Amino acid sequence: MTTKRIPRRVGYQLTHIRRDVPRCDPALLRAYEGQAAATVHEAMGRRGALDPAIKPLAADMTVCGRALTVRCHTGDNLMLVKAVSMAGPGDVIVADMGSAVASGPFGEVLAVECMARGVAGLVVSCTVRDSREIIRMGFPVFSAGLCVRGTAKATLGTINHPICIGGEIVRPGDLIVGDADGVVVVPLEEAPDILRLAEERTAKEAVVMDRLRAGESLFDIYGYQRVFDSLHCVEE
Ligand SMILES: O=C([O-])CC(=O)C(=O)O
Ligand SMILES: [Mg+2]
DSSP: OOOOOOOSOOSSOOOOBOOOOOOOOHHHHHHHTTOOHHHHHHHTTSOOBOOTTOEESSTTOOEEEEEEEEEOOTTBOHHHHHHHHHOOBTEEEEEEOOSOOSOOOOOHHHHHHHHHHTBOEEEESSOBSOHHHHHHHTOOEEESOBOOOOOBOOOOOEESSOEEETTEEEOTTOEEEEETTEEEEEOGGGHHHHHHHHHHHHHHHHHHHHHHHTTOOHHHHTTTHHHHHHTTOOOO
């Protein structure tokens, strides 16, 4: 009797894990480290902001790095565990965990591995757990809150494919900038121009704030009377 073997590759085959992804210039990454998320968001024409439900575990957490993207099956962190094993310095793991927000696919144990690998941070669409320990060790985690529920480790997803998180598309290699105000994604090809615009904005705001300290008003400096006039503002 002959045994029928099922061919492993039939028709379209999804590549689950991609390793050959664009990498931004390390000097550019370092230059982004001093930038506030809100400034970057403004500099790119108010684009790129993830849903504000995704917040840092502690107000003083900041993150800056290149996106290592992960797409997990709902309630399963198998691909996230794999992504952590692939991550290194300068990487921010950005994880779309599917439709269930309330689960704890990331906690103290994975945070320890991230710290050991020098990973820059985690941005995740759902909740996480072991928050006290993660805050204590100072690993930057941006999540939709906290949940004690554990996850399965049984289903494939993708690593380093484009994902959608917090209403924004994130592609592997895109820049991620996050702080207490929220998280912004910068498309890699736009990163040099947006950095220049962000630096210009920071310099301009420093001058404006000096003028405010000297007694001027923002209303006058920016000439908002023009807007009032166009709206026929009545004042008595
Ligand atoms: O292992 C998990 O499923 C997540 C977790 O709790 C940890 O990383 O500590
Ligand atoms: Mg745990």
